[in-house]
Amino acid sequence: MTETGNRANTTQWESEEWYIERSELNPGFGIALTKDRVLFHERSEFQEVEIFENRLFGNVMLIDNLVMVTEKDEFVYHEMIVHVPMCVNPDATAALVIGGGDGGTVRELVKYPAMERIDMVEIDRMVCDVARQYLPTLSRALDHEKVNLVYEDGIQFVKNTPDSIYDLVIVDSTDPVGPGEVLFTEEFYRDCIRILKDDGIMTNQSETPFVGEDMVRGVCRKVREVFPFFRPYYGVIPTYPGALWLFGFASKGVDPLHDMRTEAWNRLGLATRYYNTALHTACFALPTFIQKLCE
Protein backbone atom coordinates (compact mmCIF):
# COMPACT_ATOMS: atom_id res chain seq x y z
CA MET A 1 0.00 0.00 0.00
CA THR A 2 1.39 3.40 -0.90
CA GLU A 3 0.30 6.94 -0.53
CA THR A 4 1.44 10.27 -1.90
CA GLY A 5 1.21 13.83 -0.75
CA ASN A 6 2.68 17.25 -1.12
CA ARG A 7 6.26 16.40 -1.89
CA ALA A 8 7.38 19.93 -1.10
CA ASN A 9 6.16 19.49 2.44
CA THR A 10 6.90 15.88 3.24
CA THR A 11 10.29 16.16 4.87
CA GLN A 12 9.12 16.85 8.38
CA TRP A 13 6.60 13.98 8.19
CA GLU A 14 8.79 11.45 6.43
CA SER A 15 8.83 8.96 9.29
CA GLU A 16 5.32 9.50 10.52
CA GLU A 17 2.26 7.35 10.46
CA TRP A 18 -0.95 8.61 8.90
CA TYR A 19 -4.32 7.21 9.89
CA ILE A 20 -6.85 7.32 7.07
CA GLU A 21 -10.44 6.78 8.10
CA ARG A 22 -11.90 4.22 5.76
CA SER A 23 -15.47 3.17 5.59
CA GLU A 24 -17.55 1.33 3.06
CA LEU A 25 -19.94 4.26 3.41
CA ASN A 26 -17.46 6.51 1.59
CA PRO A 27 -15.14 4.37 -0.53
CA GLY A 28 -12.04 6.10 -1.81
CA PHE A 29 -12.43 9.08 0.51
CA GLY A 30 -11.41 9.65 4.10
CA ILE A 31 -10.13 11.99 6.74
CA ALA A 32 -6.39 11.63 7.36
CA LEU A 33 -4.69 12.41 10.66
CA THR A 34 -1.15 11.76 11.82
CA LYS A 35 -1.05 9.25 14.64
CA ASP A 36 1.49 11.18 16.63
CA ARG A 37 1.23 8.92 19.68
CA VAL A 38 -1.07 5.99 20.43
CA LEU A 39 -2.30 6.35 24.01
CA PHE A 40 -4.74 3.47 24.25
CA HIS A 41 -5.80 0.57 22.06
CA GLU A 42 -7.95 -2.33 23.30
CA ARG A 43 -10.92 -4.37 22.29
CA SER A 44 -13.90 -4.24 24.64
CA GLU A 45 -16.72 -6.76 24.76
CA PHE A 46 -18.41 -4.72 22.01
CA GLN A 47 -15.85 -2.94 19.89
CA GLU A 48 -12.29 -1.77 19.32
CA VAL A 49 -11.44 1.42 21.20
CA GLU A 50 -8.38 3.52 20.45
CA ILE A 51 -7.05 6.91 21.50
CA PHE A 52 -4.24 8.66 19.69
CA GLU A 53 -2.78 12.11 19.85
CA ASN A 54 -2.78 14.37 16.79
CA ARG A 55 -0.86 17.65 16.61
CA LEU A 56 -3.80 19.63 15.24
CA PHE A 57 -6.94 18.01 16.70
CA GLY A 58 -5.59 16.84 20.08
CA ASN A 59 -6.66 13.45 21.39
CA VAL A 60 -8.74 11.46 18.94
CA MET A 61 -11.05 8.56 19.87
CA LEU A 62 -11.60 5.82 17.32
CA ILE A 63 -14.24 3.12 17.69
CA ASP A 64 -13.84 0.25 15.26
CA ASN A 65 -11.35 2.45 13.46
CA LEU A 66 -13.77 5.30 12.79
CA VAL A 67 -13.33 8.78 14.30
CA MET A 68 -15.83 9.37 17.11
CA VAL A 69 -14.50 12.59 18.61
CA THR A 70 -11.45 14.81 18.57
CA GLU A 71 -10.72 17.32 21.30
CA LYS A 72 -10.52 20.21 18.85
CA ASP A 73 -13.84 19.90 16.99
CA GLU A 74 -16.12 17.87 19.29
CA PHE A 75 -17.82 21.05 20.50
CA VAL A 76 -19.74 21.37 17.25
CA TYR A 77 -21.42 17.98 17.54
CA HIS A 78 -22.21 18.23 21.24
CA GLU A 79 -23.49 21.79 21.17
CA MET A 80 -25.71 21.11 18.17
CA ILE A 81 -27.27 17.90 19.49
CA VAL A 82 -28.04 19.54 22.88
CA HIS A 83 -28.64 23.29 22.57
CA VAL A 84 -30.98 23.16 19.59
CA PRO A 85 -33.64 21.19 21.53
CA MET A 86 -32.81 22.89 24.84
CA CYS A 87 -33.39 26.36 23.36
CA VAL A 88 -36.91 25.18 22.56
CA ASN A 89 -37.38 23.95 26.13
CA PRO A 90 -34.76 25.51 28.43
CA ASP A 91 -36.88 24.46 31.42
CA ALA A 92 -36.56 20.76 30.64
CA THR A 93 -36.00 18.78 33.85
CA ALA A 94 -35.53 15.19 32.63
CA ALA A 95 -33.38 13.98 29.76
CA LEU A 96 -32.24 10.63 28.41
CA VAL A 97 -28.99 10.23 26.48
CA ILE A 98 -28.51 7.00 24.53
CA GLY A 99 -24.83 6.39 23.82
CA GLY A 100 -22.55 9.40 24.12
CA GLY A 101 -20.03 7.56 26.27
CA ASP A 102 -17.36 10.22 25.79
CA GLY A 103 -19.42 12.55 27.98
CA GLY A 104 -19.65 15.55 25.64
CA THR A 105 -23.44 15.48 25.44
CA VAL A 106 -24.04 15.37 29.20
CA ARG A 107 -21.39 18.08 29.66
CA GLU A 108 -23.64 20.43 27.67
CA LEU A 109 -26.85 19.25 29.39
CA VAL A 110 -25.66 19.82 32.95
CA LYS A 111 -25.16 23.50 32.13
CA TYR A 112 -28.94 24.05 32.39
CA PRO A 113 -29.99 25.07 35.91
CA ALA A 114 -33.51 23.62 35.49
CA MET A 115 -32.25 20.20 34.48
CA GLU A 116 -32.74 17.79 37.38
CA ARG A 117 -31.99 14.33 36.10
CA ILE A 118 -30.08 13.04 33.10
CA ASP A 119 -30.23 9.31 32.50
CA MET A 120 -27.38 8.20 30.31
CA VAL A 121 -27.24 4.72 28.83
CA GLU A 122 -23.93 3.65 27.34
CA ILE A 123 -23.52 0.03 26.34
CA ASP A 124 -19.74 0.01 26.63
CA ARG A 125 -18.13 0.92 29.95
CA MET A 126 -14.72 1.01 28.30
CA VAL A 127 -15.72 4.08 26.26
CA CYS A 128 -16.50 6.04 29.44
CA ASP A 129 -13.42 4.82 31.26
CA VAL A 130 -11.15 5.74 28.38
CA ALA A 131 -12.83 9.14 28.02
CA ARG A 132 -12.34 9.78 31.75
CA GLN A 133 -8.62 9.17 31.30
CA TYR A 134 -7.84 10.66 27.88
CA LEU A 135 -10.65 13.11 27.10
CA PRO A 136 -11.12 15.01 30.36
CA THR A 137 -12.66 18.08 28.72
CA LEU A 138 -15.45 15.85 27.42
CA SER A 139 -15.90 13.39 30.25
CA ARG A 140 -15.85 15.71 33.23
CA ALA A 141 -19.66 15.66 33.56
CA LEU A 142 -20.01 11.86 33.49
CA ASP A 143 -19.85 11.81 37.27
CA HIS A 144 -21.93 14.97 37.79
CA GLU A 145 -24.61 14.67 40.48
CA LYS A 146 -27.40 15.21 37.91
CA VAL A 147 -26.17 12.34 35.75
CA ASN A 148 -27.38 8.79 36.30
CA LEU A 149 -25.02 6.74 34.15
CA VAL A 150 -25.89 3.12 33.45
CA TYR A 151 -23.98 0.63 31.34
CA GLU A 152 -26.77 -1.07 29.44
CA ASP A 153 -28.17 -1.71 26.00
CA GLY A 154 -30.09 1.43 25.00
CA ILE A 155 -32.71 -0.61 23.17
CA GLN A 156 -33.56 -2.60 26.31
CA PHE A 157 -33.46 0.52 28.47
CA VAL A 158 -36.09 2.35 26.44
CA LYS A 159 -38.27 -0.79 26.27
CA ASN A 160 -38.30 -0.91 30.07
CA THR A 161 -38.95 2.81 30.55
CA PRO A 162 -42.43 4.03 31.58
CA ASP A 163 -44.43 6.29 29.26
CA SER A 164 -44.11 10.09 29.06
CA ILE A 165 -41.32 10.76 31.53
CA TYR A 166 -38.69 12.63 29.50
CA ASP A 167 -38.56 16.17 28.12
CA LEU A 168 -35.72 15.21 25.85
CA VAL A 169 -34.22 12.05 24.34
CA ILE A 170 -30.84 12.41 22.64
CA VAL A 171 -29.66 9.57 20.43
CA ASP A 172 -25.91 10.06 20.40
CA SER A 173 -25.06 6.95 18.43
CA THR A 174 -22.27 5.61 16.27
CA ASP A 175 -22.95 5.04 12.57
CA PRO A 176 -25.82 2.76 11.51
CA VAL A 177 -23.45 -0.13 10.86
CA GLY A 178 -22.53 -2.70 13.53
CA PRO A 179 -23.73 -2.21 17.11
CA GLY A 180 -25.24 1.21 16.38
CA GLU A 181 -27.61 -0.08 13.71
CA VAL A 182 -30.50 -0.82 16.10
CA LEU A 183 -30.58 2.86 17.08
CA PHE A 184 -31.75 3.67 13.55
CA THR A 185 -34.90 1.49 13.52
CA GLU A 186 -38.58 2.40 13.65
CA GLU A 187 -39.02 0.03 16.59
CA PHE A 188 -36.52 2.02 18.62
CA TYR A 189 -38.07 5.35 17.60
CA ARG A 190 -41.50 4.05 18.74
CA ASP A 191 -40.11 3.56 22.22
CA CYS A 192 -38.51 7.00 22.10
CA ILE A 193 -41.77 8.75 21.28
CA ARG A 194 -43.61 6.72 23.93
CA ILE A 195 -41.27 7.73 26.74
CA LEU A 196 -41.37 11.44 25.78
CA LYS A 197 -43.79 13.88 27.39
CA ASP A 198 -46.31 15.53 25.06
CA ASP A 199 -44.00 18.49 24.45
CA GLY A 200 -40.93 16.24 24.39
CA ILE A 201 -38.20 16.36 21.76
CA MET A 202 -35.87 13.74 20.31
CA THR A 203 -32.65 14.69 18.57
CA ASN A 204 -30.36 12.22 16.85
CA GLN A 205 -27.25 12.24 14.72
CA SER A 206 -28.31 11.51 11.16
CA GLU A 207 -25.14 11.07 9.11
CA THR A 208 -23.97 13.14 6.15
CA PRO A 209 -25.66 13.77 2.82
CA PHE A 210 -22.45 14.27 0.85
CA VAL A 211 -21.28 10.68 1.03
CA GLY A 212 -24.21 8.84 2.62
CA GLU A 213 -27.24 9.80 0.53
CA ASP A 214 -29.09 6.51 1.04
CA MET A 215 -28.46 6.45 4.76
CA VAL A 216 -29.73 10.00 5.22
CA ARG A 217 -32.83 9.22 3.18
CA GLY A 218 -33.41 6.11 5.32
CA VAL A 219 -33.04 7.87 8.67
CA CYS A 220 -35.36 10.70 7.65
CA ARG A 221 -38.00 8.29 6.38
CA LYS A 222 -37.96 6.14 9.50
CA VAL A 223 -38.14 9.02 11.98
CA ARG A 224 -41.00 10.53 9.95
CA GLU A 225 -42.90 7.23 10.11
CA VAL A 226 -42.97 7.51 13.88
CA PHE A 227 -42.91 11.21 14.78
CA PRO A 228 -45.62 13.65 13.63
CA PHE A 229 -43.01 16.40 13.38
CA PHE A 230 -39.49 16.02 11.99
CA ARG A 231 -36.96 18.50 10.68
CA PRO A 232 -33.30 17.89 9.93
CA TYR A 233 -30.65 20.48 10.75
CA TYR A 234 -26.87 20.58 10.41
CA GLY A 235 -23.51 21.45 11.85
CA VAL A 236 -20.02 21.24 10.34
CA ILE A 237 -17.57 18.73 11.81
CA PRO A 238 -14.25 18.75 9.92
CA THR A 239 -13.09 15.31 11.13
CA TYR A 240 -16.26 13.50 10.04
CA PRO A 241 -16.19 12.44 6.37
CA GLY A 242 -18.48 14.76 4.42
CA ALA A 243 -18.25 17.30 7.29
CA LEU A 244 -21.79 18.63 6.84
CA TRP A 245 -23.42 16.56 9.56
CA LEU A 246 -27.16 16.18 9.90
CA PHE A 247 -29.14 15.96 13.11
CA GLY A 248 -32.84 15.20 13.38
CA PHE A 249 -35.30 17.23 15.46
CA ALA A 250 -38.40 15.10 16.11
CA SER A 251 -41.43 15.79 18.28
CA LYS A 252 -45.16 15.31 18.63
CA GLY A 253 -45.69 18.82 17.30
CA VAL A 254 -43.17 21.15 18.92
CA ASP A 255 -41.45 23.19 16.19
CA PRO A 256 -37.81 24.25 16.62
CA LEU A 257 -38.34 27.59 14.89
CA HIS A 258 -41.76 28.75 16.03
CA ASP A 259 -41.33 27.44 19.56
CA MET A 260 -37.72 28.44 20.23
CA ARG A 261 -37.28 30.63 23.30
CA THR A 262 -34.56 32.98 22.16
CA GLU A 263 -34.66 35.39 25.07
CA ALA A 264 -34.94 32.74 27.75
CA TRP A 265 -31.99 30.86 26.28
CA ASN A 266 -29.83 33.96 25.93
CA ARG A 267 -30.67 34.98 29.52
CA LEU A 268 -29.02 31.76 30.72
CA GLY A 269 -25.68 33.17 29.53
CA LEU A 270 -24.26 29.77 28.56
CA ALA A 271 -20.78 29.78 27.06
CA THR A 272 -20.91 28.16 23.61
CA ARG A 273 -18.41 28.20 20.78
CA TYR A 274 -20.56 27.05 17.85
CA TYR A 275 -24.22 27.39 18.79
CA ASN A 276 -26.03 30.70 19.07
CA THR A 277 -29.68 31.58 18.60
CA ALA A 278 -29.17 33.13 15.14
CA LEU A 279 -27.45 29.94 14.05
CA HIS A 280 -30.34 27.94 15.59
CA THR A 281 -32.69 29.35 12.97
CA ALA A 282 -30.08 29.18 10.23
CA CYS A 283 -29.11 25.54 10.73
CA PHE A 284 -32.54 24.41 9.54
CA ALA A 285 -32.05 26.20 6.18
CA LEU A 286 -30.65 23.25 4.25
CA PRO A 287 -28.85 23.25 0.92
CA THR A 288 -31.27 22.38 -1.88
CA PHE A 289 -29.92 18.89 -2.61
CA ILE A 290 -30.30 17.95 1.06
CA GLN A 291 -33.87 19.25 1.23
CA LYS A 292 -34.66 16.89 -1.64
CA LEU A 293 -32.97 13.93 0.06
CA CYS A 294 -34.95 14.49 3.26
CA GLU A 295 -38.34 15.14 1.70
Place this chain on the structure above:
Amino acid sequence: MTETGNRANTTQWESEEWYIERSELNPGFGIALTKDRVLFHERSEFQEVEIFENRLFGNVMLIDNLVMVTEKDEFVYHEMIVHVPMCVNPDATAALVIGGGDGGTVRELVKYPAMERIDMVEIDRMVCDVARQYLPTLSRALDHEKVNLVYEDGIQFVKNTPDSIYDLVIVDSTDPVGPGEVLFTEEFYRDCIRILKDDGIMTNQSETPFVGEDMVRGVCRKVREVFPFFRPYYGVIPTYPGALWLFGFASKGVDPLHDMRTEAWNRLGLATRYYNTALHTACFALPTFIQKLCE
Protein backbone atom coordinates in the same frame (compact mmCIF):
# COMPACT_ATOMS: atom_id res chain seq x y z
CA MET B 1 6.24 6.32 5.43
CA THR B 2 3.38 4.16 6.60
CA GLU B 3 -0.29 4.61 7.10
CA THR B 4 -3.03 2.61 8.74
CA GLY B 5 -6.74 2.35 8.30
CA ASN B 6 -9.75 0.21 8.93
CA ARG B 7 -8.17 -3.20 8.78
CA ALA B 8 -11.57 -4.85 8.42
CA ASN B 9 -12.11 -2.97 5.18
CA THR B 10 -8.69 -2.81 3.60
CA THR B 11 -8.75 -5.87 1.36
CA GLN B 12 -10.34 -4.21 -1.64
CA TRP B 13 -7.91 -1.27 -1.46
CA GLU B 14 -4.77 -3.22 -0.66
CA SER B 15 -2.95 -2.28 -3.84
CA GLU B 16 -4.26 1.22 -4.20
CA GLU B 17 -2.62 4.57 -3.89
CA TRP B 18 -4.01 7.17 -1.49
CA TYR B 19 -3.40 10.86 -1.98
CA ILE B 20 -3.33 12.82 1.28
CA GLU B 21 -3.58 16.56 0.93
CA ARG B 22 -0.86 18.07 3.05
CA SER B 23 -0.36 21.69 3.80
CA GLU B 24 1.61 23.62 6.32
CA LEU B 25 -1.67 25.40 7.00
CA ASN B 26 -3.08 22.25 8.63
CA PRO B 27 -0.20 20.06 9.81
CA GLY B 28 -1.12 16.49 10.71
CA PHE B 29 -4.54 16.71 9.06
CA GLY B 30 -5.65 16.21 5.49
CA ILE B 31 -8.27 15.01 3.07
CA ALA B 32 -7.46 11.57 1.65
CA LEU B 33 -8.64 10.35 -1.75
CA THR B 34 -7.70 7.25 -3.72
CA LYS B 35 -5.83 8.14 -6.87
CA ASP B 36 -7.72 5.66 -8.99
CA ARG B 37 -6.20 6.88 -12.25
CA VAL B 38 -3.88 9.79 -13.01
CA LEU B 39 -5.17 11.55 -16.14
CA PHE B 40 -2.80 14.50 -16.35
CA HIS B 41 0.28 15.70 -14.51
CA GLU B 42 2.48 18.55 -15.75
CA ARG B 43 4.21 21.66 -14.51
CA SER B 44 3.13 24.91 -16.14
CA GLU B 45 5.09 28.14 -16.10
CA PHE B 46 3.42 28.91 -12.75
CA GLN B 47 2.55 25.72 -10.93
CA GLU B 48 2.10 21.94 -10.94
CA VAL B 49 -1.25 20.84 -12.37
CA GLU B 50 -2.65 17.34 -11.93
CA ILE B 51 -5.92 15.59 -12.64
CA PHE B 52 -6.81 12.22 -11.18
CA GLU B 53 -9.95 10.16 -11.05
CA ASN B 54 -11.50 9.18 -7.71
CA ARG B 55 -14.33 6.67 -7.37
CA LEU B 56 -16.42 8.89 -5.10
CA PHE B 57 -15.64 12.48 -6.13
CA GLY B 58 -14.99 12.01 -9.85
CA ASN B 59 -12.17 13.90 -11.49
CA VAL B 60 -10.07 15.90 -9.03
CA MET B 61 -7.82 18.84 -9.96
CA LEU B 62 -4.73 19.47 -7.86
CA ILE B 63 -2.62 22.60 -8.13
CA ASP B 64 0.73 22.35 -6.37
CA ASN B 65 -0.63 19.18 -4.77
CA LEU B 66 -3.63 20.88 -3.14
CA VAL B 67 -7.23 20.04 -4.08
CA MET B 68 -8.77 22.83 -6.17
CA VAL B 69 -11.99 21.17 -7.32
CA THR B 70 -13.64 17.78 -7.54
CA GLU B 71 -16.52 17.06 -9.90
CA LYS B 72 -18.79 15.90 -7.07
CA ASP B 73 -18.62 18.82 -4.65
CA GLU B 74 -17.48 21.83 -6.73
CA PHE B 75 -21.08 23.05 -7.00
CA VAL B 76 -21.01 24.29 -3.40
CA TYR B 77 -18.07 26.62 -3.92
CA HIS B 78 -19.20 27.97 -7.28
CA GLU B 79 -22.82 28.51 -6.34
CA MET B 80 -21.89 30.26 -3.11
CA ILE B 81 -19.32 32.63 -4.60
CA VAL B 82 -21.71 33.64 -7.42
CA HIS B 83 -25.37 33.44 -6.36
CA VAL B 84 -24.99 35.19 -3.01
CA PRO B 85 -23.91 38.48 -4.67
CA MET B 86 -26.10 37.92 -7.74
CA CYS B 87 -29.24 37.55 -5.60
CA VAL B 88 -28.49 41.04 -4.30
CA ASN B 89 -28.11 42.35 -7.86
CA PRO B 90 -29.69 39.93 -10.35
CA ASP B 91 -29.63 42.70 -12.98
CA ALA B 92 -25.84 42.97 -12.91
CA THR B 93 -24.50 43.37 -16.43
CA ALA B 94 -20.71 43.40 -16.00
CA ALA B 95 -18.60 41.06 -13.88
CA LEU B 96 -14.91 40.38 -13.39
CA VAL B 97 -13.60 37.00 -12.29
CA ILE B 98 -10.01 36.81 -11.05
CA GLY B 99 -8.70 33.26 -11.24
CA GLY B 100 -11.31 30.53 -11.49
CA GLY B 101 -9.58 28.82 -14.41
CA ASP B 102 -11.65 25.63 -14.06
CA GLY B 103 -14.67 27.56 -15.34
CA GLY B 104 -17.12 26.79 -12.50
CA THR B 105 -17.60 30.42 -11.55
CA VAL B 106 -18.35 31.69 -15.05
CA ARG B 107 -20.65 28.67 -15.59
CA GLU B 108 -22.87 30.04 -12.80
CA LEU B 109 -22.58 33.67 -13.98
CA VAL B 110 -23.68 33.04 -17.57
CA LYS B 111 -27.00 31.69 -16.24
CA TYR B 112 -28.16 35.28 -15.62
CA PRO B 113 -30.04 36.72 -18.61
CA ALA B 114 -29.11 40.32 -17.72
CA MET B 115 -25.39 39.58 -17.60
CA GLU B 116 -23.75 41.03 -20.71
CA ARG B 117 -20.02 40.76 -20.22
CA ILE B 118 -17.86 38.64 -17.93
CA ASP B 119 -14.16 39.42 -17.97
CA MET B 120 -12.19 36.50 -16.64
CA VAL B 121 -8.49 36.78 -15.85
CA GLU B 122 -6.63 33.54 -15.29
CA ILE B 123 -2.87 33.67 -15.04
CA ASP B 124 -2.30 30.07 -16.11
CA ARG B 125 -3.64 28.92 -19.48
CA MET B 126 -2.83 25.32 -18.59
CA VAL B 127 -5.53 25.33 -15.90
CA CYS B 128 -8.21 26.27 -18.45
CA ASP B 129 -6.91 23.85 -21.07
CA VAL B 130 -6.84 20.97 -18.61
CA ALA B 131 -10.33 21.86 -17.32
CA ARG B 132 -11.65 21.92 -20.91
CA GLN B 133 -10.38 18.38 -21.36
CA TYR B 134 -10.99 16.73 -17.97
CA LEU B 135 -13.63 18.83 -16.22
CA PRO B 136 -16.22 19.48 -18.93
CA THR B 137 -19.08 20.08 -16.49
CA LEU B 138 -17.10 22.99 -15.05
CA SER B 139 -15.39 24.39 -18.10
CA ARG B 140 -18.23 24.42 -20.58
CA ALA B 141 -18.85 28.16 -20.11
CA LEU B 142 -15.21 29.21 -20.63
CA ASP B 143 -15.92 29.73 -24.31
CA HIS B 144 -19.40 31.22 -23.85
CA GLU B 145 -20.07 34.34 -25.92
CA LYS B 146 -20.53 36.47 -22.77
CA VAL B 147 -17.11 35.46 -21.44
CA ASN B 148 -13.98 37.42 -22.31
CA LEU B 149 -11.19 35.16 -21.10
CA VAL B 150 -7.70 36.58 -20.86
CA TYR B 151 -4.56 34.87 -19.63
CA GLU B 152 -2.97 37.55 -17.53
CA ASP B 153 -1.86 38.43 -14.05
CA GLY B 154 -4.99 39.51 -12.13
CA ILE B 155 -3.05 42.12 -10.19
CA GLN B 156 -1.89 43.85 -13.37
CA PHE B 157 -5.34 43.53 -14.94
CA VAL B 158 -7.12 45.37 -12.12
CA LYS B 159 -4.38 48.05 -12.05
CA ASN B 160 -5.06 48.77 -15.72
CA THR B 161 -8.85 48.75 -15.41
CA PRO B 162 -10.79 52.06 -15.47
CA ASP B 163 -12.82 53.15 -12.44
CA SER B 164 -16.39 52.05 -11.66
CA ILE B 165 -17.11 49.65 -14.51
CA TYR B 166 -18.09 46.40 -12.77
CA ASP B 167 -21.19 45.36 -10.85
CA LEU B 168 -19.35 42.40 -9.43
CA VAL B 169 -15.75 41.31 -8.83
CA ILE B 170 -15.23 37.68 -7.83
CA VAL B 171 -11.83 36.72 -6.44
CA ASP B 172 -11.71 32.99 -7.11
CA SER B 173 -8.17 32.44 -5.91
CA THR B 174 -5.98 29.64 -4.65
CA ASP B 175 -4.76 29.76 -1.04
CA PRO B 176 -2.80 32.78 0.18
CA VAL B 177 0.50 30.96 -0.18
CA GLY B 178 2.60 31.05 -3.37
CA PRO B 179 1.18 32.72 -6.50
CA GLY B 180 -2.23 33.38 -4.88
CA GLU B 181 -0.79 35.48 -2.03
CA VAL B 182 -1.01 38.81 -3.88
CA LEU B 183 -4.79 38.34 -4.17
CA PHE B 184 -5.05 38.69 -0.39
CA THR B 185 -3.43 42.14 -0.08
CA GLU B 186 -4.91 45.55 0.70
CA GLU B 187 -3.29 46.94 -2.42
CA PHE B 188 -5.25 44.50 -4.56
CA TYR B 189 -8.50 45.17 -2.68
CA ARG B 190 -8.03 48.91 -3.30
CA ASP B 191 -8.03 48.30 -7.03
CA CYS B 192 -11.09 46.07 -6.65
CA ILE B 193 -13.13 48.71 -4.89
CA ARG B 194 -12.00 51.36 -7.42
CA ILE B 195 -13.19 49.38 -10.43
CA LEU B 196 -16.58 48.59 -8.85
CA LYS B 197 -19.67 50.73 -9.47
CA ASP B 198 -21.19 52.44 -6.42
CA ASP B 199 -23.54 49.52 -5.79
CA GLY B 200 -20.89 46.98 -6.76
CA ILE B 201 -20.01 43.86 -4.78
CA MET B 202 -16.81 41.88 -4.31
CA THR B 203 -16.87 38.27 -3.14
CA ASN B 204 -13.75 36.27 -2.39
CA GLN B 205 -12.83 32.89 -0.98
CA SER B 206 -11.57 33.44 2.53
CA GLU B 207 -10.21 30.10 3.80
CA THR B 208 -11.43 28.04 6.74
CA PRO B 209 -11.61 28.99 10.40
CA PHE B 210 -11.19 25.43 11.72
CA VAL B 211 -7.58 25.05 10.69
CA GLY B 212 -6.58 28.50 9.44
CA GLU B 213 -7.55 30.88 12.24
CA ASP B 214 -4.78 33.39 11.57
CA MET B 215 -5.39 33.45 7.87
CA VAL B 216 -9.11 34.06 8.29
CA ARG B 217 -8.43 36.86 10.76
CA GLY B 218 -5.96 38.39 8.30
CA VAL B 219 -8.29 38.28 5.30
CA CYS B 220 -11.18 39.79 7.25
CA ARG B 221 -9.03 42.58 8.61
CA LYS B 222 -7.56 43.50 5.22
CA VAL B 223 -10.89 43.55 3.37
CA ARG B 224 -12.39 45.67 6.16
CA GLU B 225 -9.52 48.17 5.84
CA VAL B 226 -10.59 48.85 2.27
CA PHE B 227 -14.34 48.22 2.03
CA PRO B 228 -16.89 50.16 4.10
CA PHE B 229 -19.10 47.06 4.30
CA PHE B 230 -17.87 43.50 4.83
CA ARG B 231 -19.60 40.35 6.01
CA PRO B 232 -18.27 36.80 5.86
CA TYR B 233 -20.54 33.85 4.96
CA TYR B 234 -19.96 30.15 4.51
CA GLY B 235 -20.57 26.98 2.59
CA VAL B 236 -19.49 23.39 3.29
CA ILE B 237 -16.99 21.77 0.92
CA PRO B 238 -16.09 18.22 2.04
CA THR B 239 -12.85 17.98 0.05
CA TYR B 240 -11.37 21.20 1.45
CA PRO B 241 -9.58 20.71 4.79
CA GLY B 242 -11.79 22.10 7.52
CA ALA B 243 -14.79 21.91 5.16
CA LEU B 244 -16.52 24.99 6.56
CA TRP B 245 -15.35 27.45 3.94
CA LEU B 246 -15.64 31.19 4.31
CA PHE B 247 -16.40 33.70 1.60
CA GLY B 248 -16.32 37.45 1.99
CA PHE B 249 -19.10 39.81 0.84
CA ALA B 250 -17.67 43.32 0.49
CA SER B 251 -19.26 46.49 -0.85
CA LYS B 252 -19.46 50.26 -0.52
CA GLY B 253 -22.66 49.85 1.50
CA VAL B 254 -24.84 47.25 -0.20
CA ASP B 255 -25.98 44.72 2.42
CA PRO B 256 -26.51 41.07 1.44
CA LEU B 257 -29.48 40.63 3.80
CA HIS B 258 -31.35 43.93 3.60
CA ASP B 259 -30.76 44.36 -0.10
CA MET B 260 -31.29 40.79 -1.33
CA ARG B 261 -33.97 40.47 -4.00
CA THR B 262 -35.57 37.19 -3.07
CA GLU B 263 -38.52 37.32 -5.42
CA ALA B 264 -36.56 38.58 -8.40
CA TRP B 265 -33.98 35.83 -7.92
CA ASN B 266 -36.55 33.09 -7.50
CA ARG B 267 -38.41 34.31 -10.60
CA LEU B 268 -35.29 33.57 -12.65
CA GLY B 269 -35.88 29.86 -11.95
CA LEU B 270 -32.18 28.98 -11.91
CA ALA B 271 -31.33 25.35 -11.18
CA THR B 272 -29.07 25.20 -8.12
CA ARG B 273 -28.12 22.30 -5.90
CA TYR B 274 -26.76 24.07 -2.83
CA TYR B 275 -27.85 27.71 -2.93
CA ASN B 276 -31.39 28.85 -2.24
CA THR B 277 -32.72 32.14 -0.88
CA ALA B 278 -33.41 30.73 2.62
CA LEU B 279 -29.82 29.52 2.76
CA HIS B 280 -28.68 32.95 1.53
CA THR B 281 -29.87 34.49 4.77
CA ALA B 282 -28.73 31.52 6.84
CA CYS B 283 -25.16 31.37 5.54
CA PHE B 284 -24.37 34.72 7.19
CA ALA B 285 -25.31 33.31 10.64
CA LEU B 286 -21.84 32.21 11.69
CA PRO B 287 -20.87 29.89 14.52
CA THR B 288 -19.83 31.91 17.56
CA PHE B 289 -16.10 31.15 17.38
CA ILE B 290 -16.01 32.33 13.77
CA GLN B 291 -17.87 35.56 14.58
CA LYS B 292 -15.13 36.29 17.10
CA LEU B 293 -12.35 35.53 14.59
CA CYS B 294 -13.87 37.88 12.03
CA GLU B 295 -14.72 40.77 14.34
